[in-house]
Amino acid sequence: MSNFNESKTNLTQTLLVLDRDAPMKAVLFVTPCVIFLYVNGVMLFTLRKKTVFQEASRYILFGHMLWVDTLNLFMSVVLYICAVSRILIMKNVCLVLLIAAQALFQVSTINLALMSLERYVAICFPLRHAEITSYRRTHISIGVVWMLGLIQCLSEMIIFYAIDSTNTAMHLFCSRTTLFRLQVYKKLEIAFTCVFFVSVCFVIIFTYASIAAVAKTAACDKTSAKKANKTVLLHLIQLGLCAASILVGVIQEAIYVYTDYITLLNVMYFCFLMFIIFPKCLSPLIYGLRDQAFSCLFKYYFTFGKGKVKPFVIEQHV
Numbered sequence: 001m002s003n004f005n006e007s008k009t010n011l012t013q014t015l016l017v018l019d020r021d022a023p024m025k026a027v028l029f030v031t032p033c034v035i036f037l038y039v040n041g042v043m044l045f046t047l048r049k050k051t052v053f054q055e056a057s058r059y060i061l062f063g064h065m066l067w068v069d070t071l072n073l074f075m076s077v078v079l080y081i082c083a084v085s086r087i088l089i090m091k092n093v094c095l096v097l098l099i100a101a102q103a104l105f106q107v108s109t110i111n112l113a114l115m116s117l118e119r120y121v122a123i124c125f126p127l128r129h130a131e132i133t134s135y136r137r138t139h140i141s142i143g144v145v146w147m148l149g150l151i152q153c154l155s156e157m158i159i160f161y162a163i164d165s166t167n168t169a170m171h172l173f174c175s176r177t178t179l180f181r182l183q184v185y186k187k188l189e190i191a192f193t194c195v196f197f198v199s200v201c202f203v204i205i206f207t208y209a210s211i212a213a214v215a216k217t218a219a220c221d222k223t224s225a226k227k228a229n230k231t232v233l234l235h236l237i238q239l240g241l242c243a244a245s246i247l248v249g250v251i252q253e254a255i256y257v258y259t260d261y262i263t264l265l266n267v268m269y270f271c272f273l274m275f276i277i278f279p280k281c282l283s284p285l286i287y288g289l290r291d292q293a294f295s296c297l298f299k300y301y302f303t304f305g306k307g308k309v310k311p312f313v314i315e316q317h318v
Helices: 002-047 051-055 057-084 091-124 126-132 135-149 151-162 183-215 222-245 247-258 261-280 282-288 292-302 311-317
Strands: 088-090 171-173
Touching (some): 002 057, 002 282, 002 292, 091 126, 091 151, 091 183, 091 222, 183 222, 222 261
């Protein structure tokens, strides 16, 4: 009986500590997210201020990446706050949140390959670049990316409503571990993840090698080719960070078995910062601040109009 009372006391103390630390963890997590959301929001606003930013394929793909990363970051914030606050969510609402987060993650990954291909066409086929990456074809490519990204999500929804009978509770902690309990979900996730990451990795390496080969020829613009190669290399690094984010779920499950819930939340905080938030902040680095035409206007709007804008710079570098 004493052992039972002691266990009950320890559990109560743990919950009290959890309740006391939850607001601090939420603030520490949300603060950098708000900063990155503001940066992405200013960039999206900047893209709407010039017609050329809405017509050129590289800026269209950049805007699409920003939208996907912003929504993905927002979904991560919502799911993390729900976990820290121990909020029970309706089963169907949790399904929508997890499906949306998974779709955004897949689309973000495939979009890296699409952006690398655009740089490949710009350097290796400069005379046909405008034709191949036209406004219409760029939007069709984005549509194809979304179709590919939604395949796994639609498959999981079909299995959940047609086959899965393990979830009888109407409210639960929202995570893939608690909602998707059948082994078929894990096999499906592993299969799609492997196919997407191997395919995207192949495309990025191919474009990097092709641009590097063309850069050695005399007929190529050395400066543009070098800049394009650095951009593709950054895409590869971002892909590696996205691949590392897959390990977050595995780490969480392993720690949850061997330690307490508070330690699990601390690890979740670290993993979210390193493998989810940090890759999203690479987007401004890749296409925002490194693009002379775009960064000129971005700095102006980021500082609430206190920066200096040189219009001729935009005309020369777009």
